[in-house]
Amino acid sequence: MAKIKIALAGNPNSGKTTLFNDLTGSNQYVGNWPGVTVEKKDGILKGAKDVVIQDLPGIYSLSPYSLEEKVSRKFLVEENPDAVINIVDGTNIERNLYLSTQLAELGLPMVMAVNMMDIVKRNGDTIDFAKIAKALRCEVVGISALKGDGGLEAANKAVELAEAAAKAKKPGEVPHVFSGSVEHAIAHIEESIQGKVPARSIRWYAIKIFERDRDVIKDLGIGVGEMKHMEQHIRDCEKELEDDAESIITNQRYEFIKNLMDKALTKSEKRRNRLTISDRIDKVVTHRLLALPVFILTLCAMWWLAVAENGPGTLLTDWANDGLLGEDGWTIPFTQTVVPGVQSLIAAGLGKIGVGETVTSLVVDGAWGGVATVLGFVPVIFVVFIFLSFLEDCGYMARVAFIMDRLFRKFGLSGKSFIPMIVGKGCGVPAVMAARTIENKRDQRMTIILATFIPCGAKTVIIAMFASLFFRDMWYVAALMDVIGIAIIVLGGIALKKTRAFAGEPAPFVMELPAYHMPTATGIWRHTWNRLKGYILKAGLIIFPACVFLWFVMHFDFSLNLLGDEQISESILAAVGGWIAWLLKPLGFGTWQGAAASVSAEIAKEQATATLSLVAANMGGDSADANIVNLFASMSAFPKLAALSFMLFNLFVPPCMVAIAVTFREMGSKAWGWFAVGFQLFVGYVLAMSVYQIGVLVAGGGFGVWTAVAVLVDLWCVWMVVRPAKGVRA
Amino acid sequence: MTLNELEIGKTAKVARLLGEGPVKRRMMDMGLTKGTEVMVRKVAPLGDPIEITVRGYELSLRKDEAAKIEVSV
Numbered sequence: 133m134a135k136i137k138i139a140l141a142g143n144p145n146s147g148k149t150t151l152f153n154d155l156t157g158s159n160q161y162v163g164n165w166p167g168v169t170v171e172k173k174d175g176i177l178k179g180a181k182d183v184v185i186q187d188l189p190g191i192y193s194l195s196p197y198s199l200e201e202k203v204s205r206k207f208l209v210e211e212n213p214d215a216v217i218n219i220v221d222g223t224n225i226e227r228n229l230y231l232s233t234q235l236a237e238l239g240l241p242m243v244m245a246v247n248m249m250d251i252v253k254r255n256g257d258t259i260d261f262a263k264i265a266k267a268l269r270c271e272v273v274g275i276s277a278l279k280g281d282g283g284l285e286a287a288n289k290a291v292e293l294a295e296a297a298a299k300a301k302k303p304g305e306v307p308h309v310f311s312g313s314v315e316h317a318i319a320h321i322e323e324s325i326q327g328k329v330p331a332r333s334i335r336w337y338a339i340k341i342f343e344r345d346r347d348v349i350k351d352l353g354i355g356v357g358e359m360k361h362m363e364q365h366i367r368d369c370e371k372e373l374e375d376d377a378e379s380i381i382t383n384q385r386y387e388f389i390k391n392l393m394d395k396a397l398t399k400s401e402k403r404r405n406r407l408t409i410s411d412r413i414d415k416v417v418t419h420r421l422l423a424l425p426v427f428i429l430t431l432c433a434m435w436w437l438a439v440a441e442n443g444p445g446t447l448l449t450d451w452a453n454d455g456l457l458g459e460d461g462w463t464i465p466f467t468q469t470v471v472p473g474v475q476s477l478i479a480a481g482l483g484k485i486g487v488g489e490t491v492t493s494l495v496v497d498g499a500w501g502g503v504a505t506v507l508g509f510v511p512v513i514f515v516v517f518i519f520l521s522f523l524e525d526c527g528y529m530a531r532v533a534f535i536m537d538r539l540f541r542k543f544g545l546s547g548k549s550f551i552p553m554i555v556g557k558g559c560g561v562p563a564v565m566a567a568r569t570i571e572n573k574r575d576q577r578m579t580i581i582l583a584t585f586i587p588c589g590a591k592t593v594i595i596a597m598f599a600s601l602f603f604r605d606m607w608y609v610a611a612l613m614d615v616i617g618i619a620i621i622v623l624g625g626i627a628l629k630k631t632r633a634f635a636g637e638p639a640p641f642v643m644e645l646p647a648y649h650m651p652t653a654t655g656i657w658r659h660t661w662n663r664l665k666g667y668i669l670k671a672g673l674i675i676f677p678a679c680v681f682l683w684f685v686m687h688f689d690f691s692l693n694l695l696g697d698e699q700i701s702e703s704i705l706a707a708v709g710g711w712i713a714w715l716l717k718p719l720g721f722g723t724w725q726g727a728a729a730s731v732s733a734e735i736a737k738e739q740a741t742a743t744l745s746l747v748a749a750n751m752g753g754d755s756a757d758a759n760i761v762n763l764f765a766s767m768s769a770f771p772k773l774a775a776l777s778f779m780l781f782n783l784f785v786p787p788c789m790v791a792i793a794v795t796f797r798e799m800g801s802k803a804w805g806w807f808a809v810g811f812q813l814f815v816g817y818v819l820a821m822s823v824y825q826i827g828v829l830v831a832g833g834g835f836g837v838w839t840a841v842a843v844l845v846d847l848w849c850v851w852m853v854v855r856p857a858k859g860v861r862a
Numbered sequence: 863m864t865l866n867e868l869e870i871g872k873t874a875k876v877a878r879l880l881g882e883g884p885v886k887r888r889m890m891d892m893g894l895t896k897g898t899e900v901m902v903r904k905v906a907p908l909g910d911p912i913e914i915t916v917r918g919y920e921l922s923l924r925k926d927e928a929a930k931i932e933v934s935v
Binding site for chain 1: 889895910918921922924
């Protein structure tokens with residue numbers, strides 16, 4: 133039996149993704165601001181194996197200008213969905229219906245699901261569904277996706293309509309929303325394109341041609357001659373109504389909607405002019421003076437929870453690292469039962485089956501040790517992700533884009549470029565891909581280059597480890613990494629903007645600020661789990677083999693002799709690390725261990741911590757942690773500075789291999805890919821070097837050649853940022 | 863007068879859209895059409911963009927985009 137395809141279309145922030153999850157039970161992001169859903173997503177309708185629900189990107193209109201609109205249009209007119217579910221925000225119904233009129237004109241069987249009815253009722257408003265159904269020639273039902281109310285019924289109705297339409301002999305009715313002369317012109321155009329388009333959508337096509345939609349005209353292969361004939365009718369209307377065709381259509385749509393709302397929508401009197409809760413929250417959050425401090429406080433709260441010495445994140449991490457996964461074991465609360473750590477369990481288990489020392493070392497120290505380091509920091513990442521999910525789902529992120537826009541404008545981007553950077557807090561790979569929504573190629577390139585400077589989840593593991601080993605009493609060092617990331621983006625952006633390649637007019641910025649709403653626990657959990665799952669999988673698929681490989685190169689020398697733990701400095705890893713360590717000398721961690729950890733970070737950033745753990749495990753003594761601290765003490769007379777420098781280097785050089793691969797792909801050209809990598813390498817290196825060299829100077833370590841180099845390069849960078857911009861290139 | 867000149871808290875009606883192309887279309891799509899009532903809610907902390915209330919929801923746009931919208935008080 134052929135599958136029934138149902139398109140799910142609606143404005144951003146209308147609750148579409150919540151409905152989609154409701155209908156299909158699949159995992160999805162519920163972002164509360166435009167641009168999150170760029171890819172099309174589909175799923176099977178619950179309880180109906182042969183019905184596919186296709187989630188379209190949130191769109192405001194079916195115009196030919198933005199990527200999301202083009203993707204949606206393409207699906208709706210080319211892929212022949214059997215029905216459409218149009219989700220409409222009942223608390224914002226006027227603007228939502230603008231898209232609905234266009235969807236209805238496509239002639240597809242349609243169910244309008246008016247969402248957030250619980251809030252509408254609470255506000256005391258009423259909506260007359262029957263009147264809307266009559267005006268738009270479709271079925272209208274009320275739902276509350278958040279409460280799981282009515283969604284499935286709406287979907288089943290859509291299936292019914294699809295099946296009925298398949299059997300019907302002629303296409304369904306479409307609404308007529310325009311005035312006499314416009315309708316007249318449209319009728320003429322319809323005549324001219326008879327047979328070129330599916331009968332049920334002919335009206336939609338005719339209206340598009342009236343608007344002189346270039347994509348449609350091209351796709352239909354309408355020649356200059358044919359167009360001239362239709363042009364005459366269009367121009368007559370334009371002259372009569374004293375406006376251009378596109379504006380005429382948009383104006384008349386809204387007039388039609390206004391008239392409809394006068395009849396179908398009754399707003400409660402008492403609500404008029406009273407500030408909503410959202411307004412009240414925004415009074416603080418986007419307040420002229422309070423907004424930035426609130427934002428920074430929010431970031432600090434997140435980091436305090438995640439890595440502060442006595443905060444929940446650290447407590448959980450310590451438990452996970454040493455107790456649960458390590459050797460110490462832990463006591464079940466309220467009991468006397470001691471559970472041995474997984475590491476001791478593995479070691480004991482291997483001992484029981486008589487496995488030799490070498491293989492035990494491979495498994496316990498090598499593979500497990502490395503993986504456990506990564507898994508052990510899951511609590512920190514978990515806290516960060518939950519926090520971010522909450523902020524995105526409740527609607528705060530749109531406010532952040534609003535607040536930051538002016539800053540981003542300084543280098544030709546918009547507050548919307550902040551979105552990839554926020555996504556980058558989770559992982560750089562989707563962050564780079566999220567830049568796809570930026571139409572302007574130049575802006576997109578700049579966003580791709582800058583997006584990965586925000587520390588991602590994997591980099592967070594590095595921050596967590598160093599925070600706990602070197603900066604326990606300075607939890608704000610973690611927050612500082614985010615702030616530095618943002619600073620690099622802003623300053624780097626300004627510097628790039630002044631180069632000829634990136635100069636030009638800024639992209640437009642017209643963005644909705646949706647009402648705040650309390651996210652559901654399930655929503656946040658889904659959102660968080662999606663990201664967390666990626667990390668845990670990465671541990672198994674990438675880091676495990678990487679650890680095994682690293683164990684190998686640590687325990688064998690070039691003649692492939694097995695080395696004892698104390699002979700690690702003769703190993704392949706030490707040798708190779710040594711060859712490049714001299715490059716890192718000015719940064720304070722120029723030893724083979726520092727080099728090996730940094731290079732391994734390109735496989736996956738958290739691998740740096742895994743490598744350090746592996747090295748530490750082979751240094752003898754009781755505590756791997758103490759070993760790492762001693763390691764840095766041996767690298768530099770200023771171990772905390774060296775540790776800080778190591779962190780800065782690994783956080784701000786090019787991201788991991790996968791993210792670099794995606795960068796090359798999204799840039800579309802090898803030259804731009806290399807430029808991105810080169811820029812990032814320069815920034816990370818210079819930053820670490822400057823902090824180390826100048827830090828050493830300030831700490832009384834004296835002035836050396838490299839101090840001078842650092843200062844000179846820093847001055848050049850400052851010049852690149854503050855120099856006057858060249859003439860603007862068109 | 864253009865929208866960017868409208869004081870915070872004041873309401874006006876859209877008289878004419880001066881822009882063209884995709885930006886103009888976007889503004890109309892979002893409901894900024896002739897005769898629509900708009901109210902300037904606030905200005906962002908760094909001075910730009912502005913937040914307006916239109917057709918019952920909040921929209922943010924830059925001052926130079928708002929300068930392309932003629933309004934009548």
